[in-house]
Amino acid sequence: MSAREVARDVVLAVARDDAYANLLLPQRIRDARLSPADAALATELAYGALRWQGQHDALIADAAGRPIDAIDPTTLATLRIGAHQLTRMRIPSHAAVHETVALLGRDRGRRGFANAVLRRLSEDPEARLARLADGLGGDDRLGLETAHPAWVLRALRRALDAEGAADELPALLDADNAPPAVHLVALPGRGEPDAALAPTASPLGRVAPAGDPARLPEVASGAWRVQDAGSQLAALALSRAEPVRAGERWLDLCAGPGGKAALLAAEAARTGASLEANEVSRHRAKLVRDALRGIEGADGSTPRVVVGDGRRYRDDGPRFERILLDAPCTGLGALRRRPEARWRKQPTDVPELAALQAELLEAAAAAVVPGGLVAYVTCSPHLAETRAVVSRAASLGLEPVDTRAVLREVAPGIALGETGDAAQLWPHRNGTDAMFVQLLRRGAEG
Helix, strand or coil: CCCCHHHHHHHHHHHCCCCCCCHHHHHHHHHHCCCCHHHHHHHHHHHHHHHHHHHHHHHHHHHCCCCCCHHCCCHHHHHHHHHHHHCCCCCHHHHHHHHHHHHHCCCHHHHHHHHHHHHHHCCCCCHHHHHHHHCCCCCHHHHHHCCCHHHHHHHHHHHCCCCCCHHHHHHHHHHHHHCCEEEEEECCCCCCCCCCEEEECCCCCCCCCCCCCCHHHHHHCCCCCECHHHHHHHHHHHHHHCCCCCCCCCEEECCCCCCHHHHHHHHHHHHHCCEEECCCCCCHHHHHHHHCCCCCCCEEEEEEEEECCHHHHCCCCEEEEEEEEEECCCCCCCCCCCCCCCHHHHCCCHHHHHHHHHHHHHHHHHHHEEEEEEEEEEEECHHHHHHHCCCHHHCCCECCHHHHHHHHHCCCCCCCCCCCCCCCCCCCCCCCCCCEEEEEEECCCC
């Protein structure tokens, strides 16, 4: 299987099966046994086609003279791969058209249609895009030019404006569209950060060298994991906010797929605490178990993984000293790593997610002991998923902790905006996903 075939099949699976490109693509690359050069091509084609999908679709529809939903899924996925080569890569037009059309095999109808569309598109894609943009205004135009839905643009602008930084929106949009570096975390007690590798915003993080990180011995052994530095900082804010007392009980309330749980488990094992990792999905709970494999305390104890709706913890009374609530969210903070997320989510998803987040926060407030800590975390800067949710903390007996001060202790020199007691990380500012972190303490009288 060629690099273009791998990329096209991933783009098709995302559209047809709601697959996640960041999970599917590495497996497809390994299955196809692509060379490093071909793996890089497949990655750019798949992620690029998904990242710029809104712009590519506008160009394809214009060149085809028909709406996108009138094109069959396989042909459309193929055209998206071709459009990306013609508009965003330094591949000669004739080669991009020929190699892309060949993906449609012997189907003359599909091949003829795709060939005509891509040849029209190759003539002057910049002029075609400018003409389409001229017919739009405001955020619709900016959304076409930067491949962000207009509602996402507005949400990001409002989040930046809340800290007086609305003028940083262009830099954020550029960062969303730039292929991100792969970050590694050295799990405490299992590995050490390599001083020869470039640092990240996290004290435990490093930028992975080029190539498949799975080939690194430290990754193969489980001493290092692939994890964005923002996720690392979210976990470390909770584990290092204050000294750990031996015997503390920690809970990761929404643990799947297990990255933060693994870091918390390593931190717990190092300090004499214990971790319970809860996940509502059995499939994702298996991923959590895989992530936690090999992490043991000094007494040989291992983290406990349980399956169930995290909201049930509100009924059982307090029993944890520290709780991580990495709440389900729109994922607007990880658009550079999950390029399809910007097209998959809709503004109508936000109220339902915000209601779930509030219910999970209520459960965390009930499950944490008096004086204990809750870390409310989302991989979204949307104000309805961040500040609006934690504004309910006081009614739940939770008091805000100066999270910016904690992160500045964990990661000296980190750049943080004016966000009150919360911390909001940004791709363009911190080189991380846009993680929101608010530490909360349950009152002594609980």
